Amino acid sequence: MKTYEIVIGLETHIQLNTTSKIFCSCKADSWGAEPNTNICPVCSGLPGVLPVLNVETVRKGALLAAAMHAEINPVSYFDRKNYFYPDLPKGYQITQFDEPIGKGGYMDLQMPDGTSRRVRIHKLHLEEDAGKTKIEDGERLVDFNRCGVPLVEMVTEPDLRSAEEAAQYLTQLRQLLRWIGVSEADMERGHLRCDANVSIREAGSTVLNTKTEIKNVNSIDAVRLAIIEESKRQIEAVEAGQRIQSYTLDWDADTGTLRKMRSKETEADYRYFREPDLLPVVLSAEEIAEVIASLPELPIERRARFIQDYQLSAYDADILTSERSLSDYYEESVRLFGGAAKVVSNWMMNDLSRLMNDTGKSAAELRLRPIDLAEIIRMVEGGKINPATGKSLLGKVEAGGGKPAEIVEREGLGLIADEDALSGQIAAIIAESPAEVESFRAGKESLLGWFVGQVMRRTGGKADPKRTRELLLEQLKR
């Protein structure tokens, strides 16, 4: 059998997180709303009404284009895509066609093996979403809530070579969308939807063979599985001497199978023409420069910088740049702590991430701010409190607020600074444990840990472990 290479291009629909819809003032998000409760004459296609462009969608679309290193089109246009379907109340979709908001560009993917992979972007365009239909009890029902929800459709070049790469692209795209704040990118809620174009070719070949389009792959796992299934099917077909036909396939997530929707050989003619109800979208050079300037450092860039500047491992850098507020939190904590960045990352990777998991909050939502974390770490490192106290302080600040130092003071959590008092406690323990003292002196030095434990119990954990150890050795060896 020959070796085959899979060639994949992805078409994503990204729901922008604007307050209102793209051409009317209905709320953009109607998740959980009763059908047809978030609609108006404009988005439900009543006669005589007109669309008015929500400029925030243009700003967010342009910002995404900038993040994809695409050319932001100074003059883009809306067009009508004409077709009949009950979920499309006007009988045409307002979308961008030949002059979209963004052209070209690329996204660099960080692959798990440490290599990076460049995926070229063909174009990005703004459009309105359609509604939903379903059949219930033999009746076709239609819900227009989703009509007019702002979307960016982004199409890649056929640059992905495996199901894993496609999954990586979606994962990193989702991260990026949230990072730059243009979409909630929640795939379960349809904020990020994906169609995959799949073809195969002999390894080493550069031709593009007939592709099939897989619709409705709306989770990252589904993308991975559907591409694996489809490429397998294509390879088997070619091996059996069959020709691949240009199908549209529907992914059934429940059964994990692909179903043929229609043959694409007779492609619909959408009769695109300029939307006469809207003006061209004009962005001045200054406006474009502003958009580009407002683009934050991208996750892949920040990751590289964290490895470089803070000597983080690739793994730690991945985690700490997985989400923008977390990575901002980290940098701010490092700056305020002033000591080794690695110490801060250890705290964040372990204790802070546990706190976030327990509370279900993102870094941005925590009550415990970087200044608190830095203070706690400083107290632990300076021997003012022991690490266990430090960890418990995270939860205390988060739960009740207040400054860590004040909590230590108020609750008497500081380490025993009085060396005489500590020595006295140690002397008492030695006096009460003749058997253990004998064993230790006979060479069973591992008992030191037991003695430390006794001191900690007696002091309620407030003894400085390092100093305790020193004083114990001093007295035991006497």
Added chain:
Amino acid sequence: MSSIRLSARQIAQKVRAGELSALNVLEDHLRQIKAVDGVPGSLQNASLDPAEEGKVHAFIEVSTGLARQQAEKVQTMVQRGEDPGPLAGVPVSIKDIFCVKGTTTTAASRILYNFRPPYTATTVERLEKAGALIIGKTNLDEFTYGSSSESSAFQPHPNNPWNTQRVTGGSSGGSAASVAAREAPLSLGTDTGGSIRQPAAFCGVVGLKPSYGRTSRYGLIAFGSSLDCPGPLARDVSDAALMLQVLAGLDPKDSTSALAPVPDYLAALQEGVRGMRIGLSRDYDHITYPDTLTGEMSVQSIQPEMNSAVRDVAEVLARLGAEIVEDVPMPNARHGIPTYFVISRVEAASNLHRFDGVKYGYRTSAPVRGLSELYRATRAEGFGLQPKLRILMGMYVSAAQHSAQYYQKALRVRSMIRSDFELAFDPQGVYRLDALLTPTTPTTAFRRSEVMGDSVLMQYSDQMTVAGNHAGIPAVSIPAGLDPLGLPIGVQFFGMDFREDLILRAAYAYEQATENADWRRAIPQALRESEVSA
């Protein structure tokens, strides 16, 4: 004296001064409608009383209840010493292509026979706010697709008040007829290729198509979205100026509405025409018409009275001090109709997509299996011939394999048509016009059924007007005499972008100068009977 003889300005002035009750004004006009209009257009008028032949039939629906409420509100305001607005107590009829809350809005099509919009068009809203009384919805060609108003699904169609055997023109035929027959001093129409100006010319009234974007399209059921313009029909130029003042201005609900400041149109009228440069063009003294067999374009002369009316108007204006500029070239005028055939049909076909029987309006009662059948049966039964022809044509010329040859080419020709005007109006150019004077129509009102059925010939009655829609510039048609049959003749002034004030000035100067002309004393046939009895 009945208020139906008053101008809109006089009515508003008297109502605001407390000299005349808005309710009385309304009753006078309702009485006139009762006297001259006959049965309203409906889907069920199979056999008609022969007496209906002589009626105007301007209306599909007379909105007595709505108008009465508005009149009461105006009166309350007057009594409280508040200002009800510049159109206080003035009845205005509305072409039934504008959505008005509280009325059925049919577009004269079966497919919208029962549609009651939950919103009001911006232009109508502005009229209401100015104190106008929305007296009813007037008949039109189905979806505005025509130039005679005969293609309405709501029959009987309007008849020309000057001769009820003649058409009103269209598509704002009901609007023009209602104004000519004194059923309302003002009407709101729309003009996509000439649909205000042509019926205004046929019915002997003033019709103004504003610059594209001067008046909001929100709430106007779209025909050709890049061409459609709402505008006033009135009995004199001052009333048209007054109504435009109320309609004009930016509307946040219409992205294509213009930010340009709105001048004081009534004040502008007083400035006269001295020093204005008025152009005449030989490209507007004939029409170019395709031979039905060969498709070759051939030049055809127009009714001679049209050209002599233009000459007469030019002479009057010259006497008043205007400079007449002869032989202004408009070489692309002859492409106006073919270009319009393509662009307006592409937009129309797309705009009609939403009428599918799913959401509102007519839905077939035939048993259907599946969606496609529902669409097909609903649209086959709901649309008349004109929408169907326009869908076919629009779909054909915008299809992927034809678009470059037709639609894309038409867009280029459209900008050539505009450049003719840009050259003529260029203040640094050779012609430096303030207005271009042309006939409004190639003929006066034609006989009923004479052209109906020949969609191409029907369309060519817009050849004089359509260039203004392509170019997006303002144009006004005013009465300029009667032909030997006693039918009104219209002439038209084209102006530059947002300079409605200039063309209204020229129109007003002519109107004032010919105030006492014999032809102005003629009374439309449909009114003679009621005039005698009144």
